[in-house]
Amino acid sequence: MQQDAPKVRLFVDAPLGDGAAVALERAQAHYLFTVMRLGQGDAVALFNGRDGEWRAVATEAGRKGGALRCAALLRPQAEGPDLDLIFAPIKKARTDFIAEKACEMGARRLIPCLTRFTNAERVNVERLRAHAVEAAEQCEILSVPQVLAPAPLAALLDAWEAGRRLMVCDEARDAPPAMDALRAAGREAGSGPGPWAVLIGPEGGFAPEERARLSEAPFVTRVSLGPRVLRADTAAVAALALWQAALGDWRA
Amino acid sequence: MQQDAPKVRLFVDAPLGDGAAVALERAQAHYLFTVMRLGQGDAVALFNGRDGEWRAVATEAGRKGGALRCAALLRPQAEGPDLDLIFAPIKKARTDFIAEKACEMGARRLIPCLTRFTNAERVNVERLRAHAVEAAEQCEILSVPQVLAPAPLAALLDAWEAGRRLMVCDEARDAPPAMDALRAAGREAGSGPGPWAVLIGPEGGFAPEERARLSEAPFVTRVSLGPRVLRADTAAVAALALWQAALGDWRA
Numbered sequence: 001m002q003q004d005a006p007k008v009r010l011f012v013d014a015p016l017g018d019g020a021a022v023a024l025e026r027a028q029a030h031y032l033f034t035v036m037r038l039g040q041g042d043a044v045a046l047f048n049g050r051d052g053e054w055r056a057v058a059t060e061a062g063r064k065g066g067a068l069r070c071a072a073l074l075r076p077q078a079e080g081p082d083l084d085l086i087f088a089p090i091k092k093a094r095t096d097f098i099a100e101k102a103c104e105m106g107a108r109r110l111i112p113c114l115t116r117f118t119n120a121e122r123v124n125v126e127r128l129r130a131h132a133v134e135a136a137e138q139c140e141i142l143s144v145p146q147v148l149a150p151a152p153l154a155a156l157l158d159a160w161e162a163g164r165r166l167m168v169c170d171e172a173r174d175a176p177p178a179m180d181a182l183r184a185a186g187r188e189a190g191s192g193p194g195p196w197a198v199l200i201g202p203e204g205g206f207a208p209e210e211r212a213r214l215s216e217a218p219f220v221t222r223v224s225l226g227p228r229v230l231r232a233d234t235a236a237v238a239a240l241a242l243w244q245a246a247l248g249d250w251r252a
Numbered sequence: 253m254q255q256d257a258p259k260v261r262l263f264v265d266a267p268l269g270d271g272a273a274v275a276l277e278r279a280q281a282h283y284l285f286t287v288m289r290l291g292q293g294d295a296v297a298l299f300n301g302r303d304g305e306w307r308a309v310a311t312e313a314g315r316k317g318g319a320l321r322c323a324a325l326l327r328p329q330a331e332g333p334d335l336d337l338i339f340a341p342i343k344k345a346r347t348d349f350i351a352e353k354a355c356e357m358g359a360r361r362l363i364p365c366l367t368r369f370t371n372a373e374r375v376n377v378e379r380l381r382a383h384a385v386e387a388a389e390q391c392e393i394l395s396v397p398q399v400l401a402p403a404p405l406a407a408l409l410d411a412w413e414a415g416r417r418l419m420v421c422d423e424a425r426d427a428p429p430a431m432d433a434l435r436a437a438g439r440e441a442g443s444g445p446g447p448w449a450v451l452i453g454p455e456g457g458f459a460p461e462e463r464a465r466l467s468e469a470p471f472v473t474r475v476s477l478g479p480r481v482l483r484a485d486t487a488a489v490a491a492l493a494l495w496q497a498a499l500g501d502w503r504a
Contacts, residue, residue, distance in 0.1 A: 225500035241490035
């Protein structure tokens with residue numbers, strides 16, 4: 001069906017369905033009708049992260065707003081693995097990058113996490129979400145990771161969801177190779193991987209008490225990402241790739 | 253030995269060895285003595301990608317130049333896997349990012365490659381090298397990938413080195429999952445992985461004749477990186493991570 005997909009893709013919040021009308025905000029109308037030079041009757045691919053991807057036609061093309069009407073389902077919504085990415089915020093450009101990559105790599109939620117050595121500039125949740133949305137629009141992805149409010153690491157661990165496992169990428173060199181550890185965890189889990197999260201530590205590393213707490217948590221799988229120090233954004237992509245390959249939708 | 257390592261690391265071209273004197277260029281002297289506020293007698297960690305990492309002491313600290321003398325070997329040079337990253341240049345910021353990530357992920361050479369659908373801005377080899385050097389300096393890495401001059405894909409394949417295998421990340425969905433394909437190739441190869449290269453295609457994909465040629469090449473292992481479209485920079489990190497985990501130095 002991809003041959004029929006319009007070249008312009010747009011993420012919207014509104015519900016999508018056969019015949020559904022979608023009102024456009026000013027910025028969206030500007031993008032479609034001024035930047036992309038579409039007009040009334042032209043087609044756009046719409047997705048909202050919930051209802052699949054729809055071919056929609058512009059029914060009203062104004063400078064300050066407009067409307068589209070859903071005409072045909074292009075792709076049904078497909079749920080990826082239940083995978084969170086928890087990361088300690090770093091410099092703004094690299095944090096933006098992590099949001100973009102989390103989307104491409106199929107994370108379902110993105111959770112900024114404050115640790116003792118987090119060099120936290122303020123985390124702008126809306127900005128992270130915008131980067132994830134842009135990645136989804138450009139990469140033909142149907143799901144946009146939910147971006148949660150920043151939370152201290154201890155609070156996340158205190159409120160840990162029963163049954164969710166946590167892959168901790170630890171720069172201490174005594175953890176087993178990630179691929180081996182994940183495959184072993186997968187064999188224990190049986191049929192499906194179940195819910196997981198990946199935790200990328202701050203650039204200064206975890207504090208000793210944080211490392212101790214993570215080591216003791218029964219839901220944690222500590223892994224090593226090789227012999228070189230990785231920046232946090234690199235570690236995020238690498239860890240998600242290994243998780244998807246071992247347990248997620250990159251398998252056969 | 254890392255406790256004794258000076259905090260400031262500097263990449264130099266000069267040979268390093270016990271008692272070796274290293275002259276500093278103006279920019280290096282500016283960085284050490286003005287930006288980092290070091291002075292005569294202060295220690296720096298030096299590496300050149302060949303002779304390991306050395307503790308060196310400033311013997312001359314001027315505004316326009318200076319000199320260091322190697323005092324003690326901190327870490328011997330360790331050779332990583334023989335792994336090239338071949339990539340089609342993309343937007344400048346993402347190409348810079350690929351150079352940085354190639355270094356962190358342990359690629360030995362970085363080869364810009366021109367394909368039919370490469371949207372080639374000019375490739376600045378020196379700029380790519382500077383990004384790789386910066387990553388090595390900041391991430392405590394001893395090796396800096398060599399950056400080769402851009403070459404057309406056909407020329408690279410015409411002159412392909414005997415015995416080197418090529419992992420081709422193909423967005424066509426009929427290739428096997430990367431991890432499976434790499435492990436199978438590893439079993440065939442026997443003891444060590446031998447020389448490899450990873451090829452990341454252009455954002456527009458390979459042209460049909462390029463894909464045909466790659467499919468026929470006996471040294472090619474075609475792989476899939478999952479069901480989502482990845483930007484080229486994401487694909488580079490993910491592919492290198494899977495290669496290192498399957499065949500490289502991320503194994504036990």
